[in-house]
Amino acid sequence: MQALYDIPAPAKLNLFLHITGRRADGYHLLQSAFMLIDWCDQLHFEMRKDGGISREDLTWALPEDDLCLRAAKALQSASGCALGVHIGIAKSIPAQAGMGGGSSDAASTLLALNRLWKLDWTQSQLAALGLQLGADVPFFLLGQHAWVEGVGEQLTPTSLPAGRFAVLKPEAGLDTRSVFAHPILERNTGLAIISGFAANPYGFGRNDLQPVAELLCPAVGQSLAWFAAQGLTARMTGSGSAVFALLPTGFELAGAPEHMALRVCNSLEAHPLLGWC
Numbered sequence: 001m002q003a004l005y006d007i008p009a010p011a012k013l014n015l016f017l018h019i020t021g022r023r024a025d026g027y028h029l030l031q032s033a034f035m036l037i038d039w040c041d042q043l044h045f046e047m048r049k050d051g052g053i054s055r056e057d058l059t060w061a062l063p064e065d066d067l068c069l070r071a072a073k074a075l076q077s078a079s080g081c082a083l084g085v086h087i088g089i090a091k092s093i094p095a096q097a098g099m100g101g102g103s104s105d106a107a108s109t110l111l112a113l114n115r116l117w118k119l120d121w122t123q124s125q126l127a128a129l130g131l132q133l134g135a136d137v138p139f140f141l142l143g144q145h146a147w148v149e150g151v152g153e154q155l156t157p158t159s160l161p162a163g164r165f166a167v168l169k170p171e172a173g174l175d176t177r178s179v180f181a182h183p184i185l186e187r188n189t190g191l192a193i194i195s196g197f198a199a200n201p202y203g204f205g206r207n208d209l210q211p212v213a214e215l216l217c218p219a220v221g222q223s224l225a226w227f228a229a230q231g232l233t234a235r236m237t238g239s240g241s242a243v244f245a246l247l248p249t250g251f252e253l254a255g256a257p258e259h260m261a262l263r264v265c266n267s268l269e270a271h272p273l274l275g276w277c
Contacts, residue, residue, distance in 0.1 A: 016205030048084030096173025098238025107140030170219030
């Protein structure tokens with residue numbers, strides 16, 4: 001095997017996000033439910049026998065040391081592999097949206113290189129390495145919808161009913177650190193139980209980051225108001241500026257507001273790469 005092409009990296013939606021406390025080291029404790037959706041980046045991997053690791057941006061320009069490169073370098077170093085790779089990245093998931101695009105790319109990179117380099121690492125080995133790259137990476141390696149706790153590393157696979165969602169992303173993004181550091185952020189939401197969520201997964205809880213996000217990025221509030229004008233209840237996903245709403249069967253949306261991207265997505269049954277390790 002010399003190459004792997006069209007490797008998907010799906011986005012996620014946070015169905016809710018509660019901040020339940022803060023650790024002494026500054027990391028926030030949370031509860032959430034992550035759902036995989038069919039909005040995907042596409043990655044391409046070509047073997048390099050010289051040990052080099054390189055990247056080609058096939059849509060828009062990415063940061064010089066993005067998560068895909070960091071994931072490839074981390075796996076190469078941890079495994080002692082002498083092979084390298086050239087990675088092509090066709091981005092579709094927007095940045096600073098709260099949809100996990102970078103983390104998903106990193107997870108798909110680890111899965112693809114584990115196969116391309118014939119390392120035979122287990123899912124738990126990859127997840128331990130992935131956690132060093134970002135808190136959301138282990139979720140995408142798990143490959144299933146999940147109830148999430150801790151700082152994002154405690155994952156319980158869960159099933160969800162199929163759903164169709166509208167996702168609205170304004171041009172402006174949100175910086176995760178700025179949101180979590182804001183003085184008005186509430187950090188004391190009571191603990192929820194998974195059975196309570198399972199009884200109403202698409203109407204459970206709230207996103208505790210949303211009030212801060214609306215202050216920092218007025219377009220978030222505008223997105224919420226746009227959904228409300230159509231009779232839909234929406235909320236922000238993660239710590240980014242994307243807002244989503246569950247669409248009833250047969251519901252037709254009005255055109256997207258100016259300077260915002262609108263996409264209709266479906267929940268996935270599982271990650272397309274589930275079972276790759």
